[in-house]
Amino acid sequence: MPLALYALAIGGFGIGLTEFVIAGLLPEVAADFQVTEAVAGGLISGYALAVAIGAIGLTAALGRVDRRRALLGLMVLFIAGNLLSAIAPDYGLMMLGRVLAALCHGAFFGIGSVVAADLVPAEKRAAAISIMFGGLTVANVLGVPLGTFLGQAAGWRSTFWAIAVIGVFALAGIAALIPATPAPAGGSLLGEFRVFTSGQVWLSILVTILGYGGMFGAFSYLAYTLTAVGGFPATAVPWLLIVFGLGLFAGNIAGGRAADRNLPVTLIVLLTGLAVVLAGFALTAGNRTATVVALLLMGGFGFATVPGLQMRILGHATQAPALASGANIAAFNVGNAFGAWLGGTTIDAGLGYTSPLWAGAAVTTAALLVYLLATRLPGGELAGRTTLAPATAAR
Template sequence: MPIGLLALALGGFGIGLTEFGIVGLLPEVASDLGVSDPVAGYLVSGYALSVAVGAVLLTAAIARFDRKKVLLALMTLFIVGNLISAIAPNYSVLMVGRIVAALCHGAFFGVGAVVASDMVAENRKAGAISLMFGGLTAANVLGVPLGTLLGQHFGWRSTFWAITVIGVIALAGIQLLVPQTTAPAQTSLRNEFGAFRRPQVWISLAISVLAFGGVIGGFTYIAFTLTEVSGFATATVPWLLVLFGAGTFVGNYFGGKAADRALNKSLIVIMTLLTGVLALFALTAQNKVMAVVSLLLMGAVGLATAPGLMVRIMKHAQDAPTMASGANIAAFNVGNAIGAWLGGLALAAGAGYVSPLWVGAGVTAAGVLVLLAGSVRTQGRATVPEAVAAPAPAPADVMS
């Protein structure tokens, strides 16, 4: 295992903690800043939308630069955003801090996915990407629960101060452990964006939106579900989130292994299971034992899709892997935003605290249908020729 993958995982840990660490603190943030529960949830969806914007626009801007230097610059932006969040005097400034930190998220994972996959052989690419995403899942296993616990005892701002420190450590780790890279071959924006002319690229993006929209739709308001429906005390929420995080860690690892063996089949099975788990959680949330089991399964199945979805889009855009992976990170977070928004609408409509889980199940079920349709289109077609078939840029279009 290349040691540089550990550095990428370290950066992913900090970014993952920023994205999801606030979930367990939404009740405290809502109370302290004087906003409603659904409005507090927009700190999740606002972050996700900003990730989507940064993933596409920043990735396009940095595609021709040295990838290690890009990763260092993005981590610096991440640190600044969390500093703003830590000192935010009101909801609006907190949202600004979330947006600044989010802008680096998509590009970091997009560039990082390419760097990780370049470190290993062809048949180990999904595994390498899953290791990089292991930092994200580790944030769920340890970072989110501990961040929630820290915020509950010392105020939610203390969590953002801790994330800032982690960002500094991650910055040093990337500088020391990620090997030197060379600037990618010069290319044109027309060629980079040419990947979006392929139907399978758009199908991959749609699947990513729906897969992550489903799981985040249920997860965003999980603290309310656990306390208001399952009957757990607020102080137990951080420890319950450890179960979700442990599930994501295991699911991410085995999801990468499964994707390396049978990409489309594994994705179909995992997303179908996710739909069932979300529905089961909604049906049994009043039972504490079943709530615990469902929370663990939700984490395991929910994040198991990430490596396979990343590999799928990169296979259909092999001539523009950085842009494709960045766009897929954007799709993940568009899904996050849509899921959180739909869950908030369900809560605002008075549908109850299990309604986000039902919303998530419906969104994921739609993703299964899109995946099945996309799999039918690829039968009998090779993915490499599709990528190679993209027209080469004219000499005048090549960026200098």
């Protein structure tokens, strides 16, 4: 695989670290700014909202720009946001830093998916995309625990200084390794948005929301499931989350390779497997050994869908692949929010701490049904002809 893919992975690692590490540092941030932890939690929800906005708005604005230059500009924005977070004297400027960093998140992965796919032959596109997203999974496995430990040992600001340095490395790698591409000729911003007239694009987005929402809804309340149902001590939760993160990493790589071989079979198997794993986890959550296995499989099946879902929307949006890819990144975040809301609703209804797992299984089953429908409709993979074309067709 081209070295340029690993430059994108470094950027993905820094972005993933920015998104997730704040959760482990909220007590220190809240104390420093003298705000409640609930208010400090706005740094997480504010980031997620900005990701969704940037994924579509910023990607569309950069649609007529050479993709290498676009990625460089996004990394500069990412570095600036983390530097502002590191030196922020008050909560308001900290929030601004988080928003600046988040704006580049969706656009980076959206444009980066197209660049990654263009760097390799058509039969390796999903695997190439999985390498870029591999940086995000490594951030979950290693980056978040290490970033939390650094913030607790040297002050939470040190973590954001470190993330800014990672951004500089990614910037240098992209500048040195990503080839320049001519700006797409012709067209207009309005023309870019015509990609959303495709029913298959919207079905792809819906599958992403439901499929990822099912997993993330269960993930959002894992700490409660592990301690209240599984009987694990609270001190074991970070280590158990590393097991989940290992599943993410392995699933991402395996899912990319499988999607290159047969996209529809891969997505059908993965969505089915994820629904079964979530239901099985709910049934065996009181057994510690079964819980560890379920965590590994939940992460593996859940994130293995990501390269295939990105590949599918790229193939159905050849006239504006970067914008559609960015919209799919926004869909992942909408799925996060939807899953967390649904899981919380089931708990508030008194259904217990395994209820987010059951809800996740149901939502993932809905994703599978929507995908099966999409493959049979005109333009779908199983409708007699395949429209999944290389991303380069958009140039």
